[in-house]
Amino acid sequence: MQQSKCNQQNFDLRKTSAPSLCTTYDAHDPDLLAGIMPLVEFLEITPDSIAISKNGKTKLHPMILEDLKEAASELKLLAHGVGLSIASFEGYSEAYIDLLGQLQQEVELYWHSEHLGYTTVDHENLNTMLAVPRSRDMLDLLIKRICEIQGRFGIPFLLENIVHLLPDYHPEYSDAEFLNILSQETGCGLILDLYNLECDAFNYGFDVSGFLKELNMNAVREIHLAGGVQHKGFQLDIHSGIVARSTLDLTHTVLNRENNIEVITYEILPQAVNTYGHQMVIDELGRLSDEFNIKKNGNSNIPAKYQTFA
Amino acid sequence: MEIATFQQNIKHLLKEGRLTAAANDVYFKKLKDSESLQMVKEIALWWRAYLLENYCPLTAGLLKRDHLYDRAIASFYKHNNVSSFIEEAGQSFLGYMAKGTEGALVTALASFELALIRVKGGDQNTYSVAWSVNPYDILHALFSEGPLPEKDGDTYLTTISRELDGFFAVSVIAYN
Numbered sequence: 001m002q003q004s005k006c007n008q009q010n011f012d013l014r015k016t017s018a019p020s021l022c023t024t025y026d027a028h029d030p031d032l033l034a035g036i037m038p039l040v041e042f043l044e045i046t047p048d049s050i051a052i053s054k055n056g057k058t059k060l061h062p063m064i065l066e067d068l069k070e071a072a073s074e075l076k077l078l079a080h081g082v083g084l085s086i087a088s089f090e091g092y093s094e095a096y097i098d099l100l101g102q103l104q105q106e107v108e109l110y111w112h113s114e115h116l117g118y119t120t121v122d123h124e125n126l127n128t129m130l131a132v133p134r135s136r137d138m139l140d141l142l143i144k145r146i147c148e149i150q151g152r153f154g155i156p157f158l159l160e161n162i163v164h165l166l167p168d169y170h171p172e173y174s175d176a177e178f179l180n181i182l183s184q185e186t187g188c189g190l191i192l193d194l195y196n197l198e199c200d201a202f203n204y205g206f207d208v209s210g211f212l213k214e215l216n217m218n219a220v221r222e223i224h225l226a227g228g229v230q231h232k233g234f235q236l237d238i239h240s241g242i243v244a245r246s247t248l249d250l251t252h253t254v255l256n257r258e259n260n261i262e263v264i265t266y267e268i269l270p271q272a273v274n275t276y277g278h279q280m281v282i283d284e285l286g287r288l289s290d291e292f293n294i295k296k297n298g299n300s301n302i303p304a305k306y307q308t309f310a
Numbered sequence: 311m312e313i314a315t316f317q318q319n320i321k322h323l324l325k326e327g328r329l330t331a332a333a334n335d336v337y338f339k340k341l342k343d344s345e346s347l348q349m350v351k352e353i354a355l356w357w358r359a360y361l362l363e364n365y366c367p368l369t370a371g372l373l374k375r376d377h378l379y380d381r382a383i384a385s386f387y388k389h390n391n392v393s394s395f396i397e398e399a400g401q402s403f404l405g406y407m408a409k410g411t412e413g414a415l416v417t418a419l420a421s422f423e424l425a426l427i428r429v430k431g432g433d434q435n436t437y438s439v440a441w442s443v444n445p446y447d448i449l450h451a452l453f454s455e456g457p458l459p460e461k462d463g464d465t466y467l468t469t470i471s472r473e474l475d476g477f478f479a480v481s482v483i484a485y486n
Binding site for chain 1: 341345
């Protein structure tokens, strides 16, 4: 086992049992929680999405926090941020780090993760997330920050590939090579968002097969699945629906390789849940369980109030 | 190109739609008029519009009736460094709309909605907003999606406070 620059041990390839299922929980919605708890082993929480800001102070939504504390008796919790902005030249968001710290004080987190991108420039919010230029300078900046973040929270940290809506700026590395170096030099894990890869393939002909061949699977701990929409000739990364057949097929391709994948996460926006209803999420998790032969390890510990659908 | 310069050039393109003097790289010249940049701008605008509409449905509803909403959102984000937290962004947007750039009715409604959000959130202050149309008729028109009322020449005052039932009261302060 190699030691990274962050004194983290790099992941060795080990064939685990089948991955577990996970889904998004970002709103106070006990009925939804009751419906999904029998189907998943993990919940993905976005600290930024469950935060409220008042008088310049940001804190976690108390009711959602109570939901999570109850759910934590049965499920493992994963924090998945959108506001860290790890690649902003001026530094990453201390406000996000503070929120994550608040969350970690309240509930046990199995690991935490972020997107490999930036959402602010000069501390100004872009209201979108952009992919990073793949240069040695950017690698150096990221490696230093990943080491800091890993040291701060003491749990595994994973980074996720995001869609590239803007063309690459004079890349010095391929996408896979860049991720391989990051994980190798820091010991961080990776989330492989397969729908994002499909968006890139649709939008500008990204070679998904070549990327997957080149990617070091040792560090990939989690897969993200989602459904989205096409708009004005672009496939968009909007978590608004069920997972397409093509994304499921791609998932099988990845799972058929030797891998370390522990979690498959179905991502859906709370706004989409409001539109389509709880049953759509429950049905989709059931479909994914069948598709990937995922069996949840019993439900005897599910709190009584959440056993409605068990 | 340094990371800072690269990201600042991208920010200028997204916010201002123009290149900085430093952006003489052919990459940025091509990007400026590209469909992909337009799509990134559109997605950002869509998200902002969606979130703000949920936070301040009255003001957003009125702006949408006059097809001013997208323009107002774009202007707000162009001229302000807006928080990613909706409570801060929403109140900042209402404050921006209350300045009067979109007309007296939007000014009154945005001021009213901002005050209402504040007192419902625990603010102990009392706020007053003057209107040139009956605020009840405006609220009814927005909720029922009916036609907006005409001015009747009277001047109305809404008082917004935690001490009031429903957090606000309407009075006529000048008759036609």
